[in-house]
Amino acid sequence: MTKLIDQINNNLKNAKENSILQFNKEISQIEDLIPLTLGEPDFNTPDHIKAAAIAAINNNESHYSNPRGIMPLRQAVSKFLADKYDLHYDAETQIITTSGVTEGIYDTLATILNPGDNVIIPSPTFPMYQDDVAINGANAVAVDTSADGFILTPDKLETTLTALDGKAKAVIINTPGNPTGVAYTAEQLEALAKVIEQHNLFCISDEIYSELTYDQKHVSIAKFIPENTILLNGMSKSHAMTGWRVGFILGPADLIDRINVVHQFAVTCVTDNSQFAALEGLQNGPDDGLKMKEKYIVRRDILRDGLQAAGFESPQPGGAFYIFAKIPAQFNQDDFEFARELAFKAKVGVIPGSSFGKGGEGYIRLSYAASKDNIEHVVERIKTFVANN
Ligand SMILES: Cc1ncc(COP(=O)(O)O)c(C=O)c1O
Numbered sequence: 001m002t003k004l005i006d007q008i009n010n011n012l013k014n015a016k017e018n019s020i021l022q023f024n025k026e027i028s029q030i031e032d033l034i035p036l037t038l039g040e041p042d043f044n045t046p047d048h049i050k051a052a053a054i055a056a057i058n059n060n061e062s063h064y065s066n067p068r069g070i071m072p073l074r075q076a077v078s079k080f081l082a083d084k085y086d087l088h089y090d091a092e093t094q095i096i097t098t099s100g101v102t103e104g105i106y107d108t109l110a111t112i113l114n115p116g117d118n119v120i121i122p123s124p125t126f127p128m129y130q131d132d133v134a135i136n137g138a139n140a141v142a143v144d145t146s147a148d149g150f151i152l153t154p155d156k157l158e159t160t161l162t163a164l165d166g167k168a169k170a171v172i173i174n175t176p177g178n179p180t181g182v183a184y185t186a187e188q189l190e191a192l193a194k195v196i197e198q199h200n201l202f203c204i205s206d207e208i209y210s211e212l213t214y215d216q217k218h219v220s221i222a223k224f225i226p227e228n229t230i231l232l233n234g235m236s237k238s239h240a241m242t243g244w245r246v247g248f249i250l251g252p253a254d255l256i257d258r259i260n261v262v263h264q265f266a267v268t269c270v271t272d273n274s275q276f277a278a279l280e281g282l283q284n285g286p287d288d289g290l291k292m293k294e295k296y297i298v299r300r301d302i303l304r305d306g307l308q309a310a311g312f313e314s315p316q317p318g319g320a321f322y323i324f325a326k327i328p329a330q331f332n333q334d335d336f337e338f339a340r341e342l343a344f345k346a347k348v349g350v351i352p353g354s355s356f357g358k359g360g361e362g363y364i365r366l367s368y369a370a371s372k373d374n375i376e377h378v379v380e381r382i383k384t385f386v387a388n389n
Pocket residue numbers: 039099100101102103126174177178206208234235236242246247
């Protein structure tokens with residue numbers, strides 16, 4: 001008799017366990033390790049948001065809400081995106097509140113994909129995209145962007161589409177990006193948008209780090225192709241609210257109607273009191289993220305300059321809180337082995353670049369969502385490691 005475990009959804013065979021968490025677990029037992037591994041703000045949720053959540057609980061905001069989210073929250077998101085990025089979404093018809101961008105990615109892919117569809121994903125990238133594509137029985141088509149400054153160029157997109165005989169359903173963009181920190185410029189997005197529109201593709205744009213954009217104003221591809229774009233954003237990084245699980249899907253009303261069906265089947269609605277917390281964050285703390293951003297910039301510069309002095313080149317991160325550093329030529333270019341060596345010998349925890357796909361081979365990702373002191377220690381440890389190896 002075939003074991004039950006061998007009879008589960010075949011698509012899961014193509015979806016891997018989260019290798020970032022696995023690697024982090026592997027090295028976390030090392031004594032005195034300074035981990036720059038996880039992509040989580042080290043700040044606490046601002047007090048005014050916590051107070052609003054406590055008030056919501058005391059006011060018995062503990063019922064099912066409208067599946068798309070409470071109306072004041074959808075109105076607040078609509079205003080936030082209009083004020084900050086000149087993006088315009090109708091609260092009634094174009095917004096769904098989700099359990100983080102994580103749910104947004106899944107709901108969107110489950111809505112648009114049929115088995116065998118191709119989804120183009122620039123590599124290196126946030127690994128969840130390809131796993132969610134796989135769970136839905138579709139193919140993730142990775143495009144190596146390492147030679148193009150970690151930007152998907154219109155040419156590379158065209159070449160990929162030609163190789164696929166034009167058979168692609170969607171492209172996933174993430175700006176500012178995890179793991180590279182690279183942010184697309186308006187010109188780059190506009191050029192890419194033309195190709196996406198021409199080929200009638202869905203564009204899933206994950207902009208979870210939009211409030212942590214450093215050297216330019218954040219721009220969304222939705223400005224150029226709103227009818228093709230499904231925009232994902234959320235409270236996790238902008239308001240240090242990872243554990244509250246609040247995100248948003250925004251897009252054309254007819255598509256949002258269909259995505260909302262998947263969302264309802266999956267979760268009914270987002271936790272009611274978390275929605276009130278998010279409402280407070282957007283209404284009364286639209287710039288909460290900016291205070292954190294100032295601190296991130298200081299840390300970024302210490303880490304990047306220190307790494308550069310030790311021989312690690314990296315693209316200038318225009319956003320998020322990651323440095324994606326090339327392993328210097330004198331070291332083992334197997335990024336898993338190098339990251340292990342760094343963890344055991346230098347006591348510095350980083351994520352191997354190939355966890356983010358082929359385009360990340362030979363790199364390591366360091367998260368500077370860590371205290372300034374720890375970042376300074378890391379720089380010293382890496383310099384000593386380089387000098388001794
Ligand atoms: C690019 C990217 N998208 C989405 C997420 C998940 O966000 P959320 O907490 O809203 O589910 C992360 C978390 O690290 C991320 O880096």
